[in-house]
Amino acid sequence: xxxxxxxxxxxxxxxxxxxxxxxxxxxxxxxxxxxxxxxxxxxxxxxxxxxxxxxxxxxxxxxxxxxxxxxxxxxxxxxxxxxxxxxxxxxxxxxxxxxxxxxxxxxxxxxxxxxxxxxxxxxxxxxxxxxxxxxxxxxxxxxxxxxxxxxxxxxxxxxxxxxxxxxxxxxxxxxxxxxxxxxxxxxxxxxxxxxxxxxxxxxxxxxxxxxxxxxxxxxxxxxxxxxxxxxxxxxxxxxxxxxxxxxxxxxxxxxxxxxxxxxxxxxxxxxxxxxxxxxxxxxxxxxxxxxxxxxxxxxxxxxxxxxxxxxxxxxxxxxxxxxxxxxxxxxxxxxxxxxxxxxxxxxxxxxxxxxxxxxxxxxxxxxxxxxxxxxxxxxxxxxxxxxxxxxxxxxxxxxxxxxxxxxxxxxxxxxxxxxxxxxxxxxxxxxxxxxxxxxxxxxxxxxxxxxxxxxxxxxxxxxxxxxxxxxxxxxxxxxxxxxxxxxxxxxxxxxxxxxxxxxxxxxxxxxxxxxxxxxxxxxxxx
Numbered sequence: 001x002x003x004x005x006x007x008x009x010x011x012x013x014x015x016x017x018x019x020x021x022x023x024x025x026x027x028x029x030x031x032x033x034x035x036x037x038x039x040x041x042x043x044x045x046x047x048x049x050x051x052x053x054x055x056x057x058x059x060x061x062x063x064x065x066x067x068x069x070x071x072x073x074x075x076x077x078x079x080x081x082x083x084x085x086x087x088x089x090x091x092x093x094x095x096x097x098x099x100x101x102x103x104x105x106x107x108x109x110x111x112x113x114x115x116x117x118x119x120x121x122x123x124x125x126x127x128x129x130x131x132x133x134x135x136x137x138x139x140x141x142x143x144x145x146x147x148x149x150x151x152x153x154x155x156x157x158x159x160x161x162x163x164x165x166x167x168x169x170x171x172x173x174x175x176x177x178x179x180x181x182x183x184x185x186x187x188x189x190x191x192x193x194x195x196x197x198x199x200x201x202x203x204x205x206x207x208x209x210x211x212x213x214x215x216x217x218x219x220x221x222x223x224x225x226x227x228x229x230x231x232x233x234x235x236x237x238x239x240x241x242x243x244x245x246x247x248x249x250x251x252x253x254x255x256x257x258x259x260x261x262x263x264x265x266x267x268x269x270x271x272x273x274x275x276x277x278x279x280x281x282x283x284x285x286x287x288x289x290x291x292x293x294x295x296x297x298x299x300x301x302x303x304x305x306x307x308x309x310x311x312x313x314x315x316x317x318x319x320x321x322x323x324x325x326x327x328x329x330x331x332x333x334x335x336x337x338x339x340x341x342x343x344x345x346x347x348x349x350x351x352x353x354x355x356x357x358x359x360x361x362x363x364x365x366x367x368x369x370x371x372x373x374x375x376x377x378x379x380x381x382x383x384x385x386x387x388x389x390x391x392x393x394x395x396x397x398x399x400x401x402x403x404x405x406x407x408x409x410x411x412x413x414x415x416x417x418x419x420x421x422x423x424x425x426x427x428x429x430x431x432x433x434x435x436x437x438x439x440x441x442x443x444x445x446x447x448x449x450x451x452x453x454x455x456x457x458x459x460x461x462x463x464x465x466x467x468x469x470x471x472x473x474x475x476x477x478x479x480x481x482x483x484x485x486x487x488x489x490x491x492x493x494x495x496x497x498x499x500x501x502x503x504x505x506x507x508x509x510x511x512x513x514x515x516x517x518x519x520x521x522x523x524x525x526x
Contacts, residue, residue, distance in 0.1 A: 001395065001412075001441055001442065003395050003447075004447070005389060005397050005406075005448070007406070007448065007449035008448060008449030008507075011390075013389050015387065016388040016398055017334075017337075018049065018384070018386070020339055020341075020381050021048050021050050022337060022340070023050070023051070024050040024052070024054075025053070025304055025341065025342035026041075026054070026343050027057075027345075027349060028055055028056045028115060028349070029057045029060065029083055030057060030063060030079075031347050031349060034347060036369065037347045038086045040347065040365045040369055041086075041344065041345070042090040042091070044364065044365065044378075045092050047375060047378065047382065048382050049378075049382035051092065052092060052093050052151075053092050054094075056099065056117060056157055058080065058096065058099070059102045060103075060118070061102065062115070063080060063083075064078070064079055065079070065080060066104050075131055075138075077138050088143070094151055095152045095154065095301075098132055098153065098179055099155070099157050100119055100156075101119075101120055101121070102131070103118055105123050106118035106120045107122065107167075111163070112163040112164060113351075114352040115349055117164075119165055120165075120167065121166065121167040121171050121172075121175060125174065125178050126178075129178040129179065129182040133183065133185055133186055136182070136186040136187075137186050140187065145187060148190065149190060149191075151191070152193065153191065154193055154196050154253055155192070155194045155195075155196065156196055158255065159172040159196065160211065162210070168209040172234075173241045176194050176247065177247050191251060191299075192249075193301065194252070195233075196254065197233035197235065198233060198255050198257075199255055200233070200256060200285075201260065202218060202229050202231070203215045216263045220262050220264055225260075225272060230282060230285070231285065232289070233254065235252060235289055236293075239293040239295060243294040250298060250299065251299035252286070252299075252300055252301070253303045254302060256278075256282040256283065256286070256339075257306060258273065258282075258307065259307075259420070259423070271423060273308070273419050274419070274420055275418060275419055275420065276324075276419055276420050278420060279305070279339075279420075280328065280332045284335060286302075286335075299337040300336040300337050300338075301336070301340070302338060302340060305341060306341060306362055307423070310360070310423060311350055311361050311362050312351065312359060312425060313360045314358075314424040314427070314428045314430075314431045315360070315422070315424045315430070315434065316360050316361060316362060316363075317358045317360060317468070318467070319373040319461060319463055319520075320518050321421065322377035323413050323421075323520055324413070324421050325341065325377040325378065326377050327411050329381060330409065333396075341378070343362040344364055344365060345364075345365050346365065346367045347363070348361055348362055348363060353367070356479045358469060360425075366468070368481060368486045368489075370490045371468070372468060373467050373520075376461045376520070380409055380459075380522040381409065383409075384409055385399045385400035385406070387399045389406070395409065396409055406447070406524075407525065408522070411520045412517055416438060417437055435518060438518070440514040440516055444512050445458075445510065447503075447508070449507055450503045450507050451503060451507065453503060453505075454503045454525065455502055455503075455526035456500070456501045456503065457524050458498070459522045460519055460520070461496050461521075462516045464497075465496050466493065466496035466497075468490075471491075471492030471493070475489075499511070499513075
């Protein structure tokens with residue numbers, strides 16, 4: 001891989017929006033009341049530059065929001081206020097997800113997740129709309145209209161999936177309409193969107209009012225998943241409904257996980273992984289749909305994304321996940337307004353809390369506050385400038401418009417790995433095996449036209465540097481870490497391979513080294 005730029009020659013740059021750090025995910029609202037969750041959010045903001053955080057369960061029973069007095073909705077916001085104060089104090093803003101139903105309004109008793117989210121539609125849409133409207137009005141009173149206008153309001157989470165929404169597509173569209181009307185009554189400029197549906201499908205399973213699981217055969221019988229026509233769920237129907245009903249759409253949202261958890265004829269799940277270019281391909285598809293719709297100016301916020309949709313995928317803890325993050329984001333530049341990594345922390349209880357320090361959780365920071373390679377990936381993405389100088393396979397070169405400083409981010413995703421990194425369930429065997437795929441690749445950097453003697457730094461994250469897993473494993477993989485063990489593992493997790501280099505007297509920066517498979521490297525001007 002050759003990274004070469006002549007800064008004395010004439011060249012043009014393009015604006016580079018850091019869409020990867022616009023939004024990040026978290027589990028549920030109540031987890032955000034924990035001091036360690038709040039510390040980790042502050043760290044994620046500091047390192048990754050994240051501007052917004054999105055989570056489920058705002059109206060769940062453990063937030064104690066919903067109540068009625070003589071049949072009149074009279075919500076109490078103390079827990080929500082505590083959470084939102086902490087988020088704002090961390091330098092982050094809420095990307096508000098209105099869902100799931102408060103227990104008092106749930107139409108059905110069935111729940112989902114360890115914490116019991118009520119996925120049924122509200123029994124009374126009038127009371128639901130009153131709750132949403134009063135909530136927004138409360139925030140305007142508490143934080144000011146200018147602040148709340150900077151937030152986003154998303155209606156529900158993955159309503160195409162039972163048990164996340166135990167209703168029909170038409171019921172969701174109606175829920176969206178009444179929610180938008182309630183929010184816009186508070187202030188017309190507030191930004192609202194949806195449909196927040198789950199990952200893409202190449203078949204007709206969601207063509208009707210509810211999922212038809214008999215349609216999964218299209219995927220299960222395919223020899224080449226990437227030859228299929230993958231589309232976002234309900235998006236075109238949603239935009240058509242909003243156009244016909246004259247309902248505002250300030251942004252569209254969905255969740256482009258590059259996987260498909262398909263069901264066979266016996267309703268047994270098969271976890272299928274799509275090609276390595278699936279994310280960029282899906283984002284181009286969404287871009288085209290929105291551009292051709294009645295809402296071409298709507299922003300695109302993809303409010304959940306990861307290499308897989310399992311909170312027990314051990315690959316999430318490895319360097320492969322970091323390399324995938326860098327590759328997918330850099331190859332998706334200019335397509336969307338945000339691609340929200342799910343999630344910033346392993347303090348996440350959909351399946352209950354993790355039973356060991358590294359259990360394959362979604363987070364880029366583990367439960368003890370130890371950074372994973374994915375945290376380094378987002379830190380390095382955040383270090384890029386706001387001008388794109390050069391982009392080729394495997395790297396970008398950027399410049400900061402204010403300081404003029406140059407930075408480059410390089411990744412070695414082995415060319416012989418054609419799939420998005422495979423998930424590693426139950427054991428770490430698949431993650432360990434995938435780590436050994438590929439060969440070392442020469443990296444040659446030559447930047448000319450630089451001030452002689454200026455200092456630069458090259459930081460490399462690979463299987464031996466900047467990864468917590470080897471240090472933890474060398475201790476025997478203990479479940480209950482002492483404070484001293486946490487410090488040791490954290491120190492190893494932060495120990496990237498750093499090389500300091502000076503520009504030669506001829507004004508040329510020259511670096512030659514080998515990159516191991518699954519490496520990411522950040523070159524910065526000091």
